[in-house]
Amino acid sequence: MADDELTPLQSLEGRLLFAVPKKGRLLQASLNLLEGADIQFKRENRLDIALVKNLPIALVFLPAADIPTFVGEGRVDLGITGLDQVQEHDAGVRELARARRMSGEFSHEEPTKPQGCETVMELGFGACRLQVQVPAKGEYATGQDLIGKNIGTSFVHLAQEYFARLELEKEGVAPDTVDLASRKLRTKIIELSGSVEAACALGVADGIVDLVESGETMKAAGLKAIDTVVDSSAILIKSKAPSNPAMVDLIAARIGGVITAQKYVLCQYNIARTSLPDATRVTPGKRAPTVTSLEEDGWVAVSSMVEKKKIAPVMDELMRIGATDILVLDIHNTRGS
Ligand SMILES: Nc1ncnc2c1ncn2[C@@H]1O[C@H](COP(=O)(O)OP(=O)(O)OP(=O)(O)O)[C@@H](O)[C@H]1O
Numbered sequence: 001m002a003d004d005e006l007t008p009l010q011s012l013e014g015r016l017l018f019a020v021p022k023k024g025r026l027l028q029a030s031l032n033l034l035e036g037a038d039i040q041f042k043r044e045n046r047l048d049i050a051l052v053k054n055l056p057i058a059l060v061f062l063p064a065a066d067i068p069t070f071v072g073e074g075r076v077d078l079g080i081t082g083l084d085q086v087q088e089h090d091a092g093v094r095e096l097a098r099a100r101r102m103s104g105e106f107s108h109e110e111p112t113k114p115q116g117c118e119t120v121m122e123l124g125f126g127a128c129r130l131q132v133q134v135p136a137k138g139e140y141a142t143g144q145d146l147i148g149k150n151i152g153t154s155f156v157h158l159a160q161e162y163f164a165r166l167e168l169e170k171e172g173v174a175p176d177t178v179d180l181a182s183r184k185l186r187t188k189i190i191e192l193s194g195s196v197e198a199a200c201a202l203g204v205a206d207g208i209v210d211l212v213e214s215g216e217t218m219k220a221a222g223l224k225a226i227d228t229v230v231d232s233s234a235i236l237i238k239s240k241a242p243s244n245p246a247m248v249d250l251i252a253a254r255i256g257g258v259i260t261a262q263k264y265v266l267c268q269y270n271i272a273r274t275s276l277p278d279a280t281r282v283t284p285g286k287r288a289p290t291v292t293s294l295e296e297d298g299w300v301a302v303s304s305m306v307e308k309k310k311i312a313p314v315m316d317e318l319m320r321i322g323a324t325d326i327l328v329l330d331i332h333n334t335r336g337s
């Protein structure tokens with residue numbers, strides 16, 4: 001039977017599973033990355049699995065918060081999610097392990113694959129911070145002031161660890177010497193699944209632990225940040241035992257190429273050979289600039305990758321050292337750079 005005659009679930013056999021956020025802040029940038037890496041697929045309406053046409057891969061569309069679980073348990077080979085979600089998942093795994101230790105319960109079921117996920121690379125989008133926030137006009141100024149209070153959050157495990165540390169610090173105990181979950185938290189962590197910023201105004205919480213990007217939501221809700229728990233951005237993660245490591249490397253190389261292309265431009269110009277040391281200083285390239293002789297004696301053409309965000313001052317500097325015919329070109333894709 002041909003692949004297109006099978007239902008997606010039937011034809012997953014032999015395919016690398018790649019989890020992609022099914023909605024929300026990371027969806028569009030993730031789809032752009034897949035397109036740049038020439039991962040071709042058609043997502044049928046309401047189906048969360050899509051077979052890739054040109055590679056032995058199946059995409060699985062999952063909530064960003066669940067992707068670390070699927071990858072960490074080795075059910076899915078690769079995934080795109082936020083570092084905040086990976087850290088929250090890891091904190092949950094630590095908590096479960098501690099709870100099991102404390103109750104004397106040990107799992108007899110040995111996992112068939114190594115557990116946990118590894119970061120392959122940062123993806124250059126989805127930058128945000130998980131911050132402790134309190135009413136801007138209220139009495140709380142530090143995390144310590146919130147000890148014993150009510151905290152609203154979707155990141156319950158990270159919040160629990162954060163306040164466990166603060167409580168230990170306050171008692172003068174070094175957090176690293178104590179099992180964080182082996183003691184009862186005085187601070188009350190209240191799990192909320194969205195619109196966390198409303199919790200203080202509505203009297204549910206004294207403070208919250210929530211994501212901030214532009215700060216607009218926090219400002220509109222009359223909150224201010226008093227501490228940062230995680231500095232996050234989107235990452236590519238892989239399972240510790242992927243089904244096809246060579247395919248994981250291929251996808252990672254393709255995605256890496258797209259990210260580099262998005263981050264850099266190619267700067268080309270002509271310059272007197274005597275000024276080449278200055279030029280190399282201004283545009284060192286990722287490894288070294290490419291220098292070609294020109295027909296005109298004493299002149300060379302230089303070509304070098306420059307970070308997009310630095311290109312304007314670099315062009316100013318090139319003009320200053322006597323470069324001419326300066327061109328800046330977009331890079332469509334890269335590999336091996
Ligand atoms: N304001 C933001 N700016 C940038 N990235 C964000 C922002 N909010 C969240 N993120 C990133 O996107 C990830 C997914 O968040 P998002 O709110 O889009 O999830 P979701 O799956 O739609 O869940 P929910 O239904 O809880 O909102 C976060 O874990 C974080 O890494």
Ligand SMILES: O=P(O)(O)OC[C@H]1O[C@H](OP(=O)(O)OP(=O)(O)O)[C@H](O)[C@@H]1O
Binds near residue numbers: 212215
């Ligand atoms: O600093 P800002 O740029 O304003 O972004 C921060 C907001 O974005 C996220 O929520 P999202 O809009 O994804 O909705 P949610 O509250 O349903 O999670 C986050 O939980 C904040 O509420």
